[in-house]
């Protein structure tokens with residue numbers, strides 16, 4: 001069963017992957033604009049996050065698009081090609097599955113968050129409010 005999954009993901013990787021990347025390039029989401037000091041606070045908070053990912057993984061594309069939409073500066077590490085990142089993910093998180101968001105809290109405790117949906121929900125819960133105050137996302141004034 002494992003081998004079937006492996007070949008299935010490999011097939012996605014080399015066939016659908018490039019198409020997804022092309023679509024992502026052509027329809028790149030527009031990031032929210034925040035006032036400088038709000039963006040600085042957001043940047044300082046996202047310094048504690050690292051996204052382990054594969055370039056052509058569709059689940060990773062979903063997370064990267066959310067990151068783009070929310071204008072977050074999050075370090076990404078390629079767990080396919082970069083062997084150090086791959087072993088960090090495996091040793092820290094326990095599974096070689098991407099996307100995985102490494103969250104380090106103020107006490108230095110680390111959480112390895114798997115599942116694209118969980119990661120998107122987490123990012124939205126943490127950072128969409130900071131976007132809501134941004135001038136570009138305010139509703140236009142009533143006439």
Ligand SMILES: N[C@@H](CCC(=O)N[C@@H](CS)C(=O)NCC(=O)O)C(=O)O
Nearest residue numbers: 009057058059096097098099115116
């Ligand atoms: N349900 C997961 C699926 C993630 C997933 O299947 N990722 C694939 C890459 S597209 C993976 O990590 N495969 C492991 C491997 O290729 O070794 C999610 O939504 O994040």
